[in-house]
Amino acid sequence: MRRHGRRLAARATALAGLVALVAGCAPGGTEAAADRPVVLTTFTVLADIAAHVAGDHLTVESITKPGAEIHGYEPTPGDIRKAVGADLILDNGLNLEAWFGRFVAGVDVPHVVVSDGVQVIDIAEDAYTGQSNPHAWMSPLNVQIYVDNMAAAFAELDPEHAADYRANAENYRTQLQQVHDDLVERLDVLPVNQRALVTCEGAFSYLARDAGLTEKYIWAVNAEQQATPQQIASTIDFVNTFEVPAVFCESTVSDAPMQRVVEATGADFGGVLYVDSLSGPDGPVPTYLDLIRHDVKTIAAALTADRVS
Numbered sequence: 143m144r145r146h147g148r149r150l151a152a153r154a155t156a157l158a159g160l161v162a163l164v165a166g167c168a169p170g171g172t173e174a175a176a177d178r179p180v181v182l183t184t185f186t187v188l189a190d191i192a193a194h195v196a197g198d199h200l201t202v203e204s205i206t207k208p209g210a211e212i213h214g215y216e217p218t219p220g221d222i223r224k225a226v227g228a229d230l231i232l233d234n235g236l237n238l239e240a241w242f243g244r245f246v247a248g249v250d251v252p253h254v255v256v257s258d259g260v261q262v263i264d265i266a267e268d269a270y271t272g273q274s275n276p277h278a279w280m281s282p283l284n285v286q287i288y289v290d291n292m293a294a295a296f297a298e299l300d301p302e303h304a305a306d307y308r309a310n311a312e313n314y315r316t317q318l319q320q321v322h323d324d325l326v327e328r329l330d331v332l333p334v335n336q337r338a339l340v341t342c343e344g345a346f347s348y349l350a351r352d353a354g355l356t357e358k359y360i361w362a363v364n365a366e367q368q369a370t371p372q373q374i375a376s377t378i379d380f381v382n383t384f385e386v387p388a389v390f391c392e393s394t395v396s397d398a399p400m401q402r403v404v405e406a407t408g409a410d411f412g413g414v415l416y417v418d419s420l421s422g423p424d425g426p427v428p429t430y431l432d433l434i435r436h437d438v439k440t441i442a443a444a445l446t447a448d449r450v451s
């Protein structure tokens with residue numbers, strides 16, 4: 143029996159009724175699902191990436207559910223029970239999970255910050271000026287670092303399958319590189335003065351850097367999503383100055399402030415982008431690769447609409 147076996151009974155109770163993201167493969171082979179070590183992540187995006195690296199050797203779950211607001215989340219007693227029963231906890235870090243420090247302080251389970259090693263971009267506006275922008279997963283190149291960190295953490299947790307974790311990570315890295323290459327190629331037709339990405343939340347600093355776009359947003363972090371008149375006026379100015387053809391907003395917030403920018407400028411509303419959460423399994427972005435491909439496609443289509451026949 144594995145060393146975590148004694149916790150299985152408690153864990154089975156805690157898991158009942160949960161909406162959990164579980165590693166893609168059904169129970170089978172020699173290893174029953176209940177015997178696998180449990181990896182707990184803070185949100186759905188990390189859970190999906192981790193599940194791809196874990197393959198069928200680990201059970202991966204997310205604390206927050208699809209569609210949840212992640213920045214200001216308040217953990218429940220059930221979340222604490224889940225954490226106590228886990229073998230490893232993964233968090234994004236970079237102050238994404240403002241609630242996480244308190245959350246893990248009382249839990250004696252190892253935790254790994256998966257963004258460790260990315261080149262951090264600081265937030266340049268609002269009360270958050272100078273803090274790290276947490277949305278590093280919005281760069282497929284950064285997520286290559288995430289999967290390396292996950293593969294290393296899983297190898298330590300479960301050395302027997304270290305080679306599989308490494309291979310899964312390599313395979314995933316290849317797909318991430320394709321998404322990045324596609325992004326750069328699709329936006330190549332944009333003239334220098336129109337290389338701009340205008341969104342509700344300042345969640346796209348990393349993707350904008352990868353794509354060579356200037357970023358403009360209404361508010362820095364979704365936790366404070368009341369747009370001020372100054373924020374809206376500043377965004378309208380930006381769109382007019384750069385003749386930005388299209389603007390965007392994220393799925394987890396109201397797009398009403400951005401619709402005011404659209405009305406005031408004549409820019410198109412380019413569509414809904416996904417950032418802080420995956421959709422449910424039947425939604426438009428059930429996996430991280432779906433999410434990032436959706437965003438790349440939506441951004442490129444709207445910004446280049448006038449330029450492709």
Ligand SMILES: [Zn+2]
Nearest residue numbers: 343345364418
């Ligand atoms: Zn966010």
